[in-house]
């Protein structure tokens with residue numbers, strides 16, 4: 074039986090990846106921070122599964138502290154990592170986590186002679202690449218490591234589009250620019266299958282998106298239609314947003330990077346080869362039931 078290390082096992086994608094590796098018959102070790110152990114037992118905020126019962130071994134450690142990682146890759150055949158900062162506020166930067174944290178895992182993977190390393194970065198698009206520089210620097214390290222590897226390059230995840238549903242639920246969706254740019258977002262379960270299937274793939278890079286291509290306006294309209302509300306969409310001029318985002322930079326590189334990423338993602342087409350079967354409509358329907366339940370609980 075092949076043994077895999079899943080780094081990022083408490084995240085949106087990582088939980089689906091644990092589930093998919095298990096479904097395909099792998100022995101699974103999960104790297105988890107002490108403070109995040111509880112997430113393994115819980116269904117996540119974007120309906121990602123509880124995975125505690127599917128993990129064969131938990132390794133408690135911090136990717137940013139190499140002294141806590143001794144033995145992490147021992148006996149492991151395949152390493153998967155989706156580790157990176159998305160919503161975390163831990164006082165560490167993208168270079169510390171997306172680059173150095175993954176590099177710390179890679180060094181151990183090389184020492185342990187693992188057979189394959191699978192890494193999740195983002196779709197290749199001109200402006201986007203600059204904004205995920207630390208992740209792409211890690212990609213270069215992986216390419217130079219001599220390890221067999223595959224880099225997965227997804228468009229965007231369904232999890233990120235939950236914000237649009239929340240805005241629609243509050244009555245108005247705000248878009249940056251005209252809302253005409255297109256994206257084919259992908260569900261965590263569909264992307265997880267691509268990641269796990271990559272173990273047997275000869276491809277060094279796999280660009281992938283979901284089955285349906287939407288404009289951002291269509292995504293806003295979909296959110297209202299799932300909630301049974303009339304669409305109210307406000308478009309904020311992209312030039313104005315870009316100026317405001319740049320003004321954030323002197324105060325916080327961290328918030329600048331996050332804001333610039335999301336603002337830019339709405340101003341370019343992010344379309345990759347279509348894969349998977351899960352639709353954003355079905356995801357919104359499931360999530361809206363949760364939102365309505367939450368709402369009814371708070372009004373009781």
Ligand SMILES: NC(=O)c1ccc[n+]([C@@H]2O[C@H](COP(=O)([O-])OP(=O)(O)OC[C@H]3O[C@@H](n4cnc5c(N)ncnc54)[C@H](OP(=O)(O)O)[C@@H]3O)[C@@H](O)[C@H]2O)c1
Pocket residue numbers: 080081082083084085086087106108109112135136137155156157158159160161163165170174193194195196208227228229230231232233
């Ligand atoms: N979201 C998107 O639309 C999207 C699109 C394309 C590519 N991607 C890439 O895919 C990656 C995974 O996305 P996701 O949605 O699964 O992210 P996520 O839910 O935030 O999961 C990120 C994982 O990284 C870990 N992590 C973050 N900061 C850490 C730190 N300081 N020390 C140790 N571990 C840390 C998290 O651990 P904890 O649970 O302990 O915080 C979690 O396991 C992203 O980093 C991004 O580069 C995302």
